[in-house]
Amino acid sequence: MSWITINSQNKGPGGRWGHNSVALDDKLYIFGGYDGNYLNDFYCYDFDNNLWQTIFQEGQVPEPRSNHIMFINNGTIYIQGGGGISKTRFGDLYSFNNKTWMKQKINLIPRTYHTGCVGDNKLFIYGGESGRDLDDLEIVDLNNITQYIVKVECYVKPESRRFATIQYYKNQLILIGGCTQSYINTPSIYIANFIEKDNQINITWSLLQMQFSKWGQSCIQFDDLFYIFGGRDDKDSDELYSFDLQDHKIQMINNENKVKARRKHSASLIGNSLVIYGGFNGKYQNDLCFYELPLINSVPLSVELPSKPYQEISQYKFENQFQLENGVHFYKEQYDCLIQTDEKCYGVNKSVLINISGYFRELFNGDYAEGQLLQLDLSFVDHIAFGIVLIFSYENNLILPILNKEELFRLLELCDYLDMIQLKEKTQYYIAQTVDKNTIQEIYKLSVEHQNNQLQHFCAFKVSKLKMPLQEIDNIQSQQVNNMKKIRKLSIVNEL
CATH class of the missing domain: 2.120.10.80 (Kelch-type beta propeller)
Known part of the structure; x- marks a missing residue:
């Protein structure tokens, strides 16, 4: 600079x-x-x-x-x-x-x-x-x-x-x-x-x-x-x-x-x-x-972490993470509650979910706790996203199949719904690693649609770091990016 x-x-x-x-x-x-x-x-x-x-x-x-x-x-x-x-x-x-x-x-x-x-x-x-x-x-x-x-x-x-x-x-x-x-x-x-x-x-x-x-x-x-x-x-x-x-x-x-x-x-x-x-x-x-x-402290996603906080595996290997018995998919053998997603029924251990999710903590252990709840209907939840949530709950590590950008943003929304801050941070970091000149507009558009302010700001950061020509970011309309465009436009005029 x-x-x-x-x-x-x-x-x-x-x-x-x-x-x-x-x-x-x-x-x-x-x-x-x-x-x-x-x-x-x-x-x-x-x-x-x-x-x-x-x-x-x-x-x-x-x-x-x-x-x-x-x-x-x-x-x-x-x-x-x-x-x-x-x-x-x-x-x-x-x-x-x-x-x-x-x-x-x-x-x-x-x-x-x-x-x-x-x-x-x-x-x-x-x-x-x-x-x-x-x-x-x-x-x-x-x-x-x-x-x-x-x-x-x-x-x-x-x-x-x-x-x-x-x-x-x-x-x-x-x-x-x-x-x-x-x-x-x-x-x-x-x-x-x-x-x-x-x-x-x-x-x-x-x-x-x-x-x-x-x-x-x-x-x-x-x-x-x-x-x-x-x-x-x-x-x-x-x-x-x-x-x-x-x-x-x-x-x-x-x-x-x-x-x-x-x-x-x-x-x-x-x-x-x-x-x-x-x-x-x-x-x-x-x-x-x-x-x-x-943009460093306001966009922590731009800071390199000591090691990757995620692991990518194939769809086949991801499916094999779960056992199947009597129509129930489970990650570990012991479970005390069934959760129905859009396509699959998962067996879960309530004590594990309580430790990692504010939503489940309130549901199973809060003021409105339903302690004896044995079945839960989350049929609006994508089964792959919930499978990622379940593995993270047990392993505290993001293990996921290769997903498209829309599926990743749905995972972020599920993290918000379930109040899982750590998983959301690691998923955002994973998305951030894929941002380049070819994907920045797609990710910015999705971050607006899904109201993810941090990834909006991160796209602005990447615009700055990639020194992209103005025409490549014409569709990005955040205030921060607009300011960068104005300033960079002046610098381009001055370099001519």
Whole structure:
């Protein structure tokens, strides 16, 4: 994977730094910044048409500013704070809807060079500068635009800093990097846990045993990873890092084509692509670039397992797995219940099925248990699929004859019906191994018909990995794939 620069069909916002951007409805919105003058212009980039648009602004338009924060909550765009002419520091909050700006009735600490993020309808604002470097954390309830009382309940807390990044992740705040007023790096990384009670939020900071020694970088979260680009230490950076909070690892990502080093650019997420604009490296940059991020954690099917969790055998050998006596097919000799499928009657051991299936656990052992049940009618169930279920229940291994794709999806539906998560995961993995250019449309279509979201996402992943031409995936309509098509279309245009 590598960086790709988008050559739009018309002129964009122009070079700048300290602006900010958000992504909404597959479009990129950029507001303000500094290019030698403080700006309050508003632009939108349309990926479908490869065009920049100047947004007409009505209402209470924010004053020109840079180094503000910009975010989206419930479909509404907001900007907060920043710095303007004559070293003005803003403590305001504006919302933008239907081409109209509205200044919210709240007074926050006037600050610039700060960082912020949104989670659970809350705005978190940290640090920055207001005549001095700040270590204040402000929290706003975006439901009613009121401010929480914040109480820090620990002795260890982050140093005052500017040009840092903060992210909301699984009910925690992650603060990364930054610098002091003298541009001395503050490389520490902190995590904040918090408890909300009435109108007060109690914060506990903890220091991680790892560092990131840059300021002015961007950070976005995707697929349980944080992606950090650019920034400055002793020089401006063109490096892209992934930060795995679970493993406490920061790794530099190697790529073939790099973009110019920069700091105080903007970064947003479109589909699975990191999109950056502008920034400063001695010159104000005006390029729009993207980097396609790997779909790893959200599509666990793409991860190679140590060994195949399945075994394919012929139809004849599969049939021979079962014994037949008095019209009853059974896998092991001892059984205490008969289950009728569409074509075959199976003898089963209820205690075995209880251990592997939520459906049978409730049926035989739950609140509505029919403990003395000796026969069960499942004549709507395919007998081959149930035979696979039965063997898995005894062996905890997927053993199956060669099936067509429709039969495999029916097996997945039976796993859902019987509440057999482990078997479903192994069957999905088996299907995933068969996905290639010849089968991707068939599998995607079936995953839509059978409402299997994981395999839909996996098809999107394969489109990315296989680098398929656009015409080969025209029938794939998932939002994620559409985003990939838009981004890849631009890269193909730029390569011509």
